[in-house]
Structures are given as structure tokens and as C-alpha cells.
Amino acid sequence: xxxxxPLRGLPEIRPGDDLATLLAAAMAGLPGGPRVMDILVVTxxxxxxxxxxxxxxxxxxxxxxATALAEKTRKDPRVVALVLRxxxxxxxxxxxxxxxxxxxxxxxxxxxxxxxxLGPGGDGHVLLLPRDPDAAADRLRAALGPDAPAVIISDxxxxxxxxxxxxxxxGAAGFPALVDHRGSHDRGGRPLAxxxxxxxxxxxxxxxxxxxxGDEGVPxxxxxxxxxxxxxxxxxxxxxxxxxxxxx
Amino acid sequence: xxxxxPLRGLPEIRPGDDLATLLAAAMAGLPGGPRVMDILVVTxxxxxxxxxxxxxxxxxxxxxxATALAEKTRKDPRVVALVLRxxxxxxxxxxxxxxxxxxxxxxxxxxxxxxxxLGPGGDGHVLLLPRDPDAAADRLRAALGPDAPAVIISDxxxxxxxxxxxxxxxGAAGFPALVDHRGSHDRGGRPLAxxxxxxxxxxxxxxxxxxxxGDEGVPxxxxxxxxxxxxxxxxxxxxxxxxxxxxx
Numbered sequence: 001x002x003x004x005x006p007l008r009g010l011p012e013i014r015p016g017d018d019l020a021t022l023l024a025a026a027m028a029g030l031p032g033g034p035r036v037m038d039i040l041v042v043t044x045x046x047x048x049x050x051x052x053x054x055x056x057x058x059x060x061x062x063x064x065x066a067t068a069l070a071e072k073t074r075k076d077p078r079v080v081a082l083v084l085r086x087x088x089x090x091x092x093x094x095x096x097x098x099x100x101x102x103x104x105x106x107x108x109x110x111x112x113x114x115x116x117x118l119g120p121g122g123d124g125h126v127l128l129l130p131r132d133p134d135a136a137a138d139r140l141r142a143a144l145g146p147d148a149p150a151v152i153i154s155d156x157x158x159x160x161x162x163x164x165x166x167x168x169x170x171g172a173a174g175f176p177a178l179v180d181h182r183g184s185h186d187r188g189g190r191p192l193a194x195x196x197x198x199x200x201x202x203x204x205x206x207x208x209x210x211x212x213x214g215d216e217g218v219p220x221x222x223x224x225x226x227x228x229x230x231x232x233x234x235x236x237x238x239x240x241x242x243x244x245x246x247x248x
Numbered sequence: 249x250x251x252x253x254p255l256r257g258l259p260e261i262r263p264g265d266d267l268a269t270l271l272a273a274a275m276a277g278l279p280g281g282p283r284v285m286d287i288l289v290v291t292x293x294x295x296x297x298x299x300x301x302x303x304x305x306x307x308x309x310x311x312x313x314a315t316a317l318a319e320k321t322r323k324d325p326r327v328v329a330l331v332l333r334x335x336x337x338x339x340x341x342x343x344x345x346x347x348x349x350x351x352x353x354x355x356x357x358x359x360x361x362x363x364x365x366l367g368p369g370g371d372g373h374v375l376l377l378p379r380d381p382d383a384a385a386d387r388l389r390a391a392l393g394p395d396a397p398a399v400i401i402s403d404x405x406x407x408x409x410x411x412x413x414x415x416x417x418x419g420a421a422g423f424p425a426l427v428d429h430r431g432s433h434d435r436g437g438r439p440l441a442x443x444x445x446x447x448x449x450x451x452x453x454x455x456x457x458x459x460x461x462g463d464e465g466v467p468x469x470x471x472x473x474x475x476x477x478x479x480x481x482x483x484x485x486x487x488x489x490x491x492x493x494x495x496x
Binding site for chain 1: 249250251252253254340342345347354355404407408409410411412413414415416426427444445446447449450451453454456457458471473474485486487488493494
């Protein structure tokens with residue numbers, strides 16, 4: 001059995017907060033306390049808040065490229081300027097839609113820039129994604145000490161052919177975010193067709209069942225009861241290399 | 249708290265098996281027995297086996313289109329002929345890759361045709377996807393009786409920009425597979441950016457944590473502890489309409 005345990009009672013996270021200490025206190029309240037092989041899933045939003053990745057839109061001067069792209073996509077030119085700054089490539093730009101490859105490698109809408117639930121002082125500001133979410137997961141895990149759980153930093157992404165967002169792992173530490181069955185065979189001896197499983201994304205989605213978006217949402221959860229073997233693999237391994245992208 | 253409970257002890261499913269009776273027996277063994285608002289997640293594979301969606305490849309005569317497409321994608325022409333028969337459009341065809349829109353509306357690789365773990369007598373056969381997975385979920389739920397759990401029929405899909413498969417809901421009954429927050433606001437009064445959540449896909453992914461692929465895998469699981477309100481919505485609502493497809 002696997003349990004998905006919401007971490008309730010976290011305060012509103014502010015720049016400079018010691019996220020590890022706050023999360024450790026919340027995990028101490030779990031049934032039986034923290035356990036070996038727990039996976040702690042935290043939203044990108046609280047990581048970005050603690051790391052003070054806020055940008056005051058008043059300070060952003062859109063250049064000509066950003067202004068043209070904002071016109072094409074009908075978005076705020078200042079936000080588009082930030083999306084371009086945080087991205088390496090534009091994947092799709094049509095009215096209402098701006099999909100780019102973030103510097104982390106993730107392909108997503110609006111460079112992962114967040115404009116809702118920014119908390120006190122959030123007016124007129126936006127919140128950027130960590131530029132290296134795996135490194136942020138590593139730092140959080142290290143700060144949680146020698147018996148730290150595995151860590152996922154999650155975000156909610158849309159999908160090209162499906163409606164509605166799902167939670168994915170943009171950062172991971174301490175477990176294999178991608179599990180490789182290549183070389184395995186089915187019970188009849190045929191090579192397995194499905195050879196790589198996005199374990200990090202499955203665990204992030206499971207945590208998404210208790211995390212939610214609105215007032216009812218909690219920004220962290222623990223996935224308990226999973227087992228794995230083999231070396232840890234970062235969430236970067238979940239990103240399809242640009243050369244294998246079928247839709248460039 | 250949400251629990252993901254694997255349903256162990258199901259026999260190998262064969263054509264004509266009464267899947268509802270077998271699943272009900274397995275659910276009776278859950279802690280506390282079945283509960284209201286359980287979601288029963290079953291793999292497409294056992295639904296297709298029970299519905300005898302096997303095709304003997306010896307009986308398939310590839311036409312000229314299938315033969316050409318098989319050459320282009322380096323796949324078995326008989327399998328490609330079946331993919332074309334079960335699809336309404338070709339989305340991408342390059343060496344090693346054949347992505348189509350299945351008659352159900354799902355965009356996926358190889359028309360969802362399954363060639364592994366087909367069980368006794370599976371040699372030389374392939375297993376098709378149900379043509380209307382929501383109707384299959386409705387039938388299964390109806391056969392489970394008046395206190396039936398919600399039902400998901402799940403499959404594992406690849407993603408264009410991410411490596412590894414995740415489980416998604418291709419059929420759903422008895423709960424809203426898509427949850428719509430449009431019109432909601434964040435705690436600061438801003439309209440929520442993320443307005444539709446793919447609840448069916450999140451629950452399927454959570455179940456995927458215990459279902460797996462190989463010998464260790466189980467073909468069904470129960471997601472327990474979720475709450476929802478509002479009318480049931482089918483998995484068809486998770487499919488982006490072709491007109492909104494950004495990558496046609």
C-alpha cells in the first residue's frame with residue numbers, strides 16, 4: 001500500500017524562510033513521524049518563494065522581441081520579456097499560448113512564471129521557477145539532514161493533446177525519477193514495450209491528489225510506501241533531449 | 249490521507265471472463281472491504297482481454313497504405329494495418345515512431361496496440377484497445393452493482409517532451425475525470441491560472457505507482473480517500489479537441 005499524506009500547517013512561505021526546518025517540523029507530525037524512503041513532494045511555488053524568485057514587473061523593460069511576441073500571444077509584454085529571459089527556445093506562440101523550453105530544459109507554458117497565490121506583497125510581482133530545480137531539490141534534501149526523505153519539486157503542466165493539468169517532477173533528489181526497464185522481458189519472454197517509467201512524475205501526480213490549487217490546497221505532501229532500487233536519477237532525466245523532440 | 253491499494257490475487261484474465269465478479273472478489277479482500285468513493289483503476293489490458301480484443305496477426309492483410317507506412321516507420325505491416333483501422337488520423341510517422349489519433353480520440357503511440365504480457369495463447373496475437381473506453385468503464389461499473397466504486401480504465405502513454413511513460417485515464421465512470429475551476433480565484437482575488445485539473449489522469453498515475461509493468465505488476469488498484477463534488481465526467485473530457493491541437 002502507498003499512502004499520500006498532505007503536510008498541513010505550514011505557514012505562508014516568505015523570502016529567506018528556512019524551508020527545510022519548516023518542512024521537518026510538519027513531517028514530525030506525520031503518523032509515526034518521518035520514515036526511510038518517504039518521498040517529500042513540495043510545490044515549486046514555495047521553493048521559489050523561499051529563494052525569493054519574485055520579480056517586480058515595474059522593473060522589467062520589454063525589448064522589441066518581447067513586445068512583438070506579447071502582441072502575437074496577447075500577453076503582458078513584461079511577463080513575456082521574463083519568459084524569454086528564462087527560456088532557451090520558443091516552442092509555440094499563438095494567441096493565448098506561449099510555450100517555451102525553460103533554461104532547466106522543461107518545455108512548458110509561460111516559462112513556468114507564476115502570477116497567482118503569491119501571498120502578501122505579491123501584487124505587481126511574478127514568481128520565477130528555480131533555474132536548476134534538481135540542484136534546489138538536492139539543497140533541500142541536504143538541509144533535511146542525514147535521514148532526509150527523497151525530495152521532489154513539482155509543478156503542474158498542461159499537455160499537448162490532453163485537457164487539464166497534471167503534476168510533474170521538475171526537480172528530484174534521493175531516488176530514481178526515471179526507472180529504466182530496458183533489457184527486461186515480459187512473462188512470455190518478449191522484450192517489454194514500455195521500457196522507461198517516469199516514476200518522479202507518477203509520484204508528483206499522486207501528491208497532486210492532495211495538494212490542489214486553491215485555498216484548500218496544501219503546498220507539500222509525503223508519498224509513503226514506495227520502494228525502489230538503483231541509483232538516484234534527477235528530474236533532468238525526465239526531459240526528452242531536444243534532438244529527440246518530434247515536434248520541433 | 250489517500251491510500252493506493254494494489255488488488256492482488258486476480259487470476260490471468262481470459263476472453264469471456266466476468267471481470268466485475270473477479271474484481272469484486274478481490275476488492276472484498278481490501279482492509280475494511282470496499283468503501284463509498286473508492287476509485288477502482290484497472291489496466292486497459294485486462295479489460296481488452298476480457299472483451300476478447302485479440303487479433304491473430306495471420307488474419308491481417310496489410311494494404312498498400314499500411315505497407316508504405318510500415319516501411320517508413322520500420323514496423324510490422326500487419327500491426328500498422330491494425331493501427332490504421334483503429335485510428336482516425338496519423339499525427340506523426342518517422343522511423344521507430346507511429347503516433348495516431350485512436351478512434352476514442354486519444355493521441356498515442358501504435359494505436360494503443362499491445363504485444364506484451366498477452367498470456368497463454370498470446371503468441372502471434374496482438375491486443376486492441378477498447379474503441380469506447382468510457383462505455384467500457386460504464387459497463388464495468390454497472391456490473392459492479394449499486395454500491396460500485398468509481399472506475400478508471402488506465403493505459404500508459406509517452407509524452408512529446410518528457411521521457412518515460414505515465415498512466416492516464418482512457419475511460420472513466422462515476423466521478424469527474426476533469427475538474428473545472430474556471431471562475432475561481434486565488435487567495436488574493438486573482439483569477440486562477442490553472443483552471444482545469446485532470447483528476448482522472450492524476451488518479452491513474454497514483455495507481456500506476458503500484459501497478460507496474462512486469463511480473464511484479466498488478467493489473468488493478470483502488471485509490472481510496474479522494475473526495476469530489478459535481479457531476480461525473482468521462483475520460484473523453486480529458487482529450488483536447490482536434491481543433492485546439494497546437495501541433496497538427
